[in-house]
């Protein structure tokens with residue numbers, strides 16, 4: 718399955734937030750879209766999810782020459798989860814598994830996210846990190862072919878990020894999912910990504926396999942993806 722985005726544009730007033738974005742995503746790969754605050758990452762995800770209209774461009778999901786509906790094949794996790802405030806965690810999870818045809822429970826992920834410790838609590842009483850954990854679990858429970866995560870691990874501690882990355886890497890490979898992760902920090906989970914897309918000011922500056930990009934920009938004052946980002950933008954982004 719391939720997701721092809723061609724010349725996607727969005728403008729607010731005088732500001733060109735997305736400037737003819739052209740990208741290709743393939744099943745079995747996990748993409749990091751890396752950019753500083755305001756680069757246009759969330760705008761891109763909001764257009765992908767159908768929450769926002771673009772000013773122009775095309776988004777096509779296809780496999781074997783046939784076109785598929787993105788909305789019914791994709792799941793989007795948002796930066797915060799505030800729905801179902803008066804239900805308990807386990808009730809929300811149960812509800813989602815009953816309304817989903819191919820729901821896929823994952824006891825290991827449940828435990829890794831510490832949901833076994835909070836499953837009797839109301840959503841409204843959860844901390845930001847706990848809400849994020851619930852939304853992450855629901856995202857994978859829906860078992861879709863395209864998974865889009867917006868800052869998925871930002872409120873989790875470093876040990877949890879590392880363990881989750883390990884678990885998700887295997888899980889996403891087994892499911893042959895196409896995973897797109899938007900982030901401006903990747904401390905503890907860099908190994909999850911097979912591909913990196915670097916965005917700045919609404920433009921794609923570079924895309925490629927993580928190792929290829931590291932090899933392509935060897936002379937930066939910073940190491941790793943910080944170095945790649947700095948070589949391309951002249952800006953520092955803290956990622957590891």
Ligand SMILES: Nc1ncnc2c1ncn2[C@@H]1O[C@H](COP(=O)(O)OP(=O)(O)OP(=O)(O)O)[C@@H](O)[C@H]1O
Nearest residue numbers: 729732734752753754755756757758759760761901
């Ligand atoms: N509704 C809006 N009206 C006007 N400007 C907007 C609107 N939504 C976003 N913007 C502007 O578009 C630019 C891109 O915003 P966007 O949220 O896509 O960035 P981002 O890369 O996701 O940043 P972050 O990492 O902070 O979430 C920013 O300059 C933002 O101020």
